Amino acid sequence: MRKLKFSANTCVFQQCIQMWITIKCLRFTAACVEFLKRQADSLGLPVDVLYPVNESNPVVVMKWLGKEPELPSIILNSHTDVVPVFADKWTHGPFSADLDDEGRIYARGSQDMKCVGTQYLGAIRALKASGFQPKRTVYLTYVPDEEVGGHLGMRELVKSDYFKKLNVGFSFDEGISSEDETYAVYYAERTLWHLKLKISGTAGHGSLLLPNTAGEKLHYIVNKMMEFRESQVKRLKEDSNIDIGDVTTVNLTQLRGGVQSNVVPPLLEVVFDIRIAITVDVDAFEKQIREWCAEAGGGIELDFEMKNPYVEPTKTDESNIYWVAFKKALDEIGLKTRYRVFPGATDSRYVRHAGIPALGFSPINKTPLLLHDHDEFLRADTYLNGIEVYKKLISAVANV
Structure with missing residues (x-):
């Protein structure tokens, strides 16, 4: 060594x-x-x-x-x-x-x-x-x-x-390491949800074209979620002033269901990892998902395995004396900094939720x-x- x-x-x-x-x-x-x-x-x-x-x-x-x-x-x-x-x-x-x-x-x-x-x-x-x-x-x-x-x-x-x-x-x-000469300072985090959708539908023999099956509903919901995901990919690609922490990410992470290959299942489950941008109204976003479930044919239960509340970002202005001191110190050292929303989730969300300003660095x-x-x-x-x-x-x- x-x-x-x-x-x-x-x-x-x-x-x-x-x-x-x-x-x-x-x-x-x-x-x-x-x-x-x-x-x-x-x-x-x-x-x-x-x-x-x-x-x-x-x-x-x-x-x-x-x-x-x-x-x-x-x-x-x-x-x-x-x-x-x-x-x-x-x-x-x-x-x-x-x-x-x-x-x-x-x-x-x-x-x-x-x-x-x-x-x-x-x-x-x-x-x-x-x-x-x-x-x-x-x-x-x-x-x-x-x-x-x-x-x-x-x-x-x-x-x-x-x-x-x-x-x-x-x-x-x-915070997170930077691959270039800059240093990232994080003043907020996206709202983290792990959402399981329990999709019920008509069960029966795999040789039939049964109505209102769980598979059809799953298809509709996944399409809606992936269309929304693509809108965020497009936004990220077209706006060079934002990064991953500024958009809402939606990723399908788990699929479960079925008993055997020739049986139409009565229940399918799909899990999404969702990180909601701080500019998005979380209540309105949940309402949109529920509307998609209704459009799919109903019989879909939303089960939040994790549902963090929206947390106010730490203020990055003169009203926050700690921020002023933190930024001044970085400037005096001569570090080139970027101020960002953290793309993942850290313990800072619990501290901020308690009303305490926090910075990730x-x-x-x-x-x-x-x-x-x-x-x-x-x-x-x-x-x-x-x-x-x-x-x-x-x-x-x-x-x-």
Whole structure:
């Protein structure tokens, strides 16, 4: 493993990744808690371990006391879970944190988002060493379950009395790597639905042309959803000023039904993953889907496996003092930034839903987008530069 300058901070990142060998990326277990406790102890920060839902899903909270703790606090949030891997598709061990001769650290979670969680630590270590103490108290929150919806993590944490006592004014969270020289800052997220349609129809022998079958209704509904999808593809193609986060995405992800090849089934099910643009009226969109179901012949039940509510975007104007400080700090560093709607879903949606402004940002540019992909990697110099960026951002926002 090649040695780099400032390897101590890189080593913390590698230890974080290697910790997942022990827990096999399935749960945020005792090994992860102990790792974070050691980091808190080395920084001289008090730490709490909470269990908002159950003991299999702990939340770790570190506290950096501010000079004016009565002011609303800042949270630096990251999630500790990762998605599974197909190890045979990797050229390096997915949990080995191998550093190659070009300075690339290969590991599941290297972009999403173990880098951010440990860059916070590196930035605070450097700030404390310089004698800096923030005006506002800063909390580092390490939560589980984000990759599968956050229902056992941040969603319940923000409802707790513990969280309310933190008096949070602003939240940092993850963004996405950029392949060019720019850095993306995310101020909002689309509304996520996982919609199952249970389509009932006339059942019978496969040799007949029965009326009002589930298959006919399925055909109608799928056509309507795909026509809408194509309108969004067209919009994205024709307007160079928008990206995927600015349109509504509709994808058919599951089909189920039937008993055997010569029986017309009484029920078919289809599931759509839908991410609704922040400019779309979610109630009107649901009404449109219900109208399509009626036009198809009725007998169609809408079963929302996930139905997130519309959440107001974080304000990006002078009314948001945290935004002003965040943007000013980025400008002073000289980073070229883009302000976007996050295309997926992060824990920020739960924080924003609680009325707290949140920005998603990962200080990663000129890097292939590999989160959830094989051979996910992050360059060591990009990681170390991110610590410098967070030193500026955290000090600016915590002192606003």
